[in-house]
Amino acid sequence: MSLDNLYRRVILDHYRSPRNKGRVKGENVIGEGKNPSCGDDLVLSIRLEGDDLVAVGWEGEGCAICCASASMLTKAIEGKRVDEALAWAESVKALVRGEEPKEDLGEVEALAGVAKFAVRVKCATLPWVALGIALDGEGEATTE
Amino acid sequence: MSLDNLYRRVILDHYRSPRNKGRVKGENVIGEGKNPSCGDDLVLSIRLEGDDLVAVGWEGEGCAICCASASMLTKAIEGKRVDEALAWAESVKALVRGEEPKEDLGEVEALAGVAKFAVRVKCATLPWVALGIALDGEGEATTE
Amino acid sequence: MALGVSLRDRFPVLSRTVGDGKRLVYLDNAATTQKPVEVIHAVSGFYQESNANVHRGLHTLSEEATTLYEGARKSLGFWVGVDETEVIFVRGATEGINLVAQAWGGENLGRGDRVLVTVGEHHSNLVPWQMACKRAGADLILLPLGEDDLIDKEALARELERGAKVVAFTAQGNVLGAPEDVSGVCQMARTAGALSVVDAAQAAAHRRIDRDEWGCDVLALSGHKMMGPMGIGALVGTKTFLEGTPPWMGGGEMILDVRDRDADWAPIPAKFEAGTMNVAGAVGFHAALDVMRALLDEGMEDHISGMTRLAVDGLKARDGVHLLAKGEPHGVVSFWVEAAHPHDLSHLMDQEGVAVRAGHHCAKPLHRRLGIQSSLRASFYGYNDEDDVEVFLGALDRARAYLL
Amino acid sequence: MALGVSLRDRFPVLSRTVGDGKRLVYLDNAATTQKPVEVIHAVSGFYQESNANVHRGLHTLSEEATTLYEGARKSLGFWVGVDETEVIFVRGATEGINLVAQAWGGENLGRGDRVLVTVGEHHSNLVPWQMACKRAGADLILLPLGEDDLIDKEALARELERGAKVVAFTAQGNVLGAPEDVSGVCQMARTAGALSVVDAAQAAAHRRIDRDEWGCDVLALSGHKMMGPMGIGALVGTKTFLEGTPPWMGGGEMILDVRDRDADWAPIPAKFEAGTMNVAGAVGFHAALDVMRALLDEGMEDHISGMTRLAVDGLKARDGVHLLAKGEPHGVVSFWVEAAHPHDLSHLMDQEGVAVRAGHHCAKPLHRRLGIQSSLRASFYGYNDEDDVEVFLGALDRARAYLL
Ligand SMILES: Cc1ncc(COP(=O)(O)O)c(C=O)c1O
Ligand SMILES: Cc1ncc(COP(=O)(O)O)c(C=O)c1O
Secondary structure: HHHHHHOHHHHHHHHHOOOOOOOOOOEEEEEEEEEEOOEEEEEEEEEEEOEEEEEEEEEEOHHHHHHHHHHHHHHHHOOOEEHHHHHHHHHHHHOOOOOOOOOOOOHHHHHHHHHHHHHHHHHHHHHHHHHHHHHHHOOEEEOO | OOOHHHOOOHHHHHOOOOOEOOOOOOOOEEEEEEOOOEEEEEEEEEEEEEEEEEEEEEEEOOHHHHHHHHHHHHHOOOOEHHHHHHHHHHHHHHHOOOOOOOOOOOOHHHHHHHHHHHHHHHHHHHHHHHHHHHHOOOOEEOOO | OOOHHHHHHOOHHOOEEOOOEEEEOOOOOOOOOOOOOHHHHHHHHHHHHOOOOOOOOOHHHHHHHHHHHHHHHHHHHHHHHHOOOEEEEEOOOOHHHHHHHHHHHHHOOOOOOOEEEEEEOOHHHHHHHHHHHHOOOOEEEEOEOOOOOOEEEEHHHHHHOOOOOOOEEEOOOOOOOOOHHHHHHHHHHHHHOOOOEEEEHHHHHHOOOOOOHOOOOOOEEHHHOOOOOOOOOEEEHHHHHHHHHOOOOOOOOOOEEEOOOOOEEEOOOOHHHOOOHHHHHHHHHHHHHHHHHHHOOOOOHHHHHEEEEEEHHHHOOOOOOOEEOOOOOEEEEEEEEOEOOOOOOOOHHOOOOOOOOEEEEOOOHHHOOOOOOOOEEOOOOOOOOOOHHHHHHHHHHHHHHOOO | OOOOHHHHHHOHHHHOOEEOEOOOEEEEEOOOOOOOOHHHHHHHHHHOOEEEEEEOOOHHHHHHHHHHHHHHHHHHHHHHHOHHHEEEEOHHHHHHHHHHHHHHHHHHHHOOOEEEEEEOOHHOOHHHHHHHHHHHHHHEEOOOOOOOOOHHHHHHHHHHHOOOOEEEEEOOOOOOEEEEEHHHHHHHHOOOOOEEEEEOOOHOOOOOOOHHHHOOEEEEEEHHHHOOOOEEEEEOOOOOHHOOOOOOOOOOOOOEEOOOOEEEEOOOOOOHHOOOOOOOHHHHHHHHHHHHHHHHHHHHHHHHHHHHHHHHHHHHHHHHHHHOOOOOOOEEEEEOOOOOOOHHHHHHHHOOOEEEEEEEOOOOHHHHHOOOEEEEEEEOOOOOOHHHHHHHHHHHHHHHHHHO
């Protein structure tokens, strides 16, 4: 069934057992993401040392796609440099829009199934948009 | 042709040779009528002595139906009392809306053909609405 | 005409399938209703036979179009028990309420004036008042709802006593679905000298409105929620209200005369209808009212009540499912499910053909008070039946199980 | 696809007869155009297949409806050369201009500010500015038109020098029909720091617009004048303009978040689209743009120019007939006839199947300057042909003779 494309095993797994839930110790950068149309609302909690994301956590509420995406995000970018993390965010956003990923995104590629469901794209991208804003600029992310 | 119902001989005659065109001497009551959607714009000029409309004229611009109606009006109500004239105005308005006239309206009954053409009803009634307002109240008539 | 399954042939979209061949179970009627063939044909018939711009034309098509347009106005006026001049065509309830808040509010609201709405309002009957109050320096007060989901009359009385210019409220909420005591509220407003503005967007989909029985100054409704086309609705106001309110949009048709720097307004209703209106929409709306009359005669409201009760009972019997309504909802059931996000549930249920709505349903203040972000909503109409409710409950169970 | 008579099959209304069996010769295209089968089917197809409320729904129908609605926006954006976020759907040009005059004007016009329009404006691009100026205490200036019926650039330069906040003008008048030098005027406005607002209601029916070539800040158009359904049109603005302008109507969909007493606005275009929009209308408009593209490729504009010239020549050859245009009109010919009222002529011509418009065509200041109350107007489109012009001229002759 086409749903299995969307709710892949790895997504359900991250949803049921979220990784890195909660604020990190020594948090010095946060990224807020909101999708007011559905009430998705999350905070990325980051400890940045120099150029390195040494710890990444998240908290908030959202649908399975959004929560799994946030959970996968923390695993994917922890330990990366700011520029690497931002490049990842762009790649994931492209993936979710239905484009072929240029680099290997590991388990995050499970989000590719979202591309077929336009209305869910913003659920999947919200954490990544929040990440971009946290590292890149100011303000609050929205995928409305 | 159905047009002959609208542009009856008597209407075309009043249109081509309007009666009582111009302001009357000793005018002491005027009635203004405007149909801004088509630019019909006319003034009834009345000399009232006591309760009697001793002289009635008109001037203005309008379509054949409107001008003929004004011309016929002056013939019809000249010499009548105010209450009689107002009763006529009501009868003509009803006639033009497609109702059976309660009294004999003479040549004015030629206007009955207008009832079939909703958009022309206001052309035919404008002079009569202006009459009502002149004799009855204040302000400017409009059949928009 | 009969209700439920026997009606489906007349609503073409209900014959379609969803996903891998699932029958469509359309339970998003509070968002918009489906359209019967009569309405679809009225719209295309207009374009095939009589399409023209109305009012100022003297040619046959324009006369016909005018007659059809004004016929729709007459029909709606008759339907809600008002004179046709009291019916203003607008795009929908939202535009109608904005008209009141901006045109009337712009002239009548001032610093320190108080505007009462309820915590249960749709954003369309809240945000326009927020904006109008901000502009005027007026105060917006959100009335609480009682245990029955209806306006708390004691709170209303208290607030009216402190003085209020407007009481704006919904006759039936799109989340809680409780039919309000409209005439009671309007009478209290009137006695206190406040303008009563009724959001009838949902209520008008479920019953014939009698404006005078309600006793409101003005009400707004949307054709698309009453089986009519999109892009047409009405603001229905008393003559006194409409004549005393300045026009809102300027343009063609709403004028009596235009000079270089000013203009005289046409009498109502034209004063409020600037530019080319949605004539085909009005014609389709007229057809929808005829269908509505027939369905109500067939007992559509009992039918809908029955389905609502079935859904409410079914949901209440399930663990971890919470209804938003405390009182008795009509036509719409909103709920949330522990440990399952409405988005996921709605998406999973869609795979079984079941169309329900997930989100805040344009009622954020209400959701915030209930302590939730969003909810699921199933809403019923004449063409639904008990079987649809069963499919819905089954799909919900399977969606929950999938996410566990 | 070919033009004229060969196109008539695709516009069902053109097969009808008028009065006692006369072929319809529809020459009221400037008021509204007829609809091709593609548009009629797109609208009914939407209701039969995908009808749902857009944006917030996660079920299949709502996703499909959203895709169709946003697809229409993309198509229109592409058609006028802008980003899709710069396209705001509205009811029509009138609503679009009111949005600008009220939302932008409410925030940006103040006492003593000057707003420039022309004497040739349709009421829809005049009255909203009258109202906005009155509210703000601003001054409205009516620019004269030159011998070519175009904006008198010297007068414009003079007025801009005195300072102006807005230049609002039509790209092609509905009475005179002269295609304006839009980019020239916009550039002068821009240099002077004035907002340029283009009424493209007529122009958009005759050519593909390139917003950047025009260089305007904002333009408004109506779908129903471009073979699309009624009740849909667009306001097209630059990102800078739209992002810098506060919302106009409040309600569902145009918010990011709503608290009790205030709200955050959604990004453009949603910020300006409150409540349920005319989704079916947008879908029909999309279909109309496809037909438009094909007709323009077929040379519709040359075809229309040819008919216009034929009509102009025919009218000029007749005694006592006076054209309103001094320059060269395109698509529309307005005129008056000595000793014969436009109403009577129009009514009599209708009896021969000829639909022309009589009145002031929502351009009273222009008529007043020309010293007339009203006029007759024949306007042409792709499905008309030379034969229609002949029938029109013959009917005019017979109507005049009848009244003599
Ligand atoms: C030049 C011009 N501007 C504005 C309008 C108003 O368009 P609408 O009535 O579709 O809002 C029209 C059409 O009547 C027009 O011809
Ligand atoms: C209670 C209520 N009020 C107002 C509205 C707004 O109606 P529309 O979107 O048709 O303008 C709706 C529908 O969404 C509603 O349910």
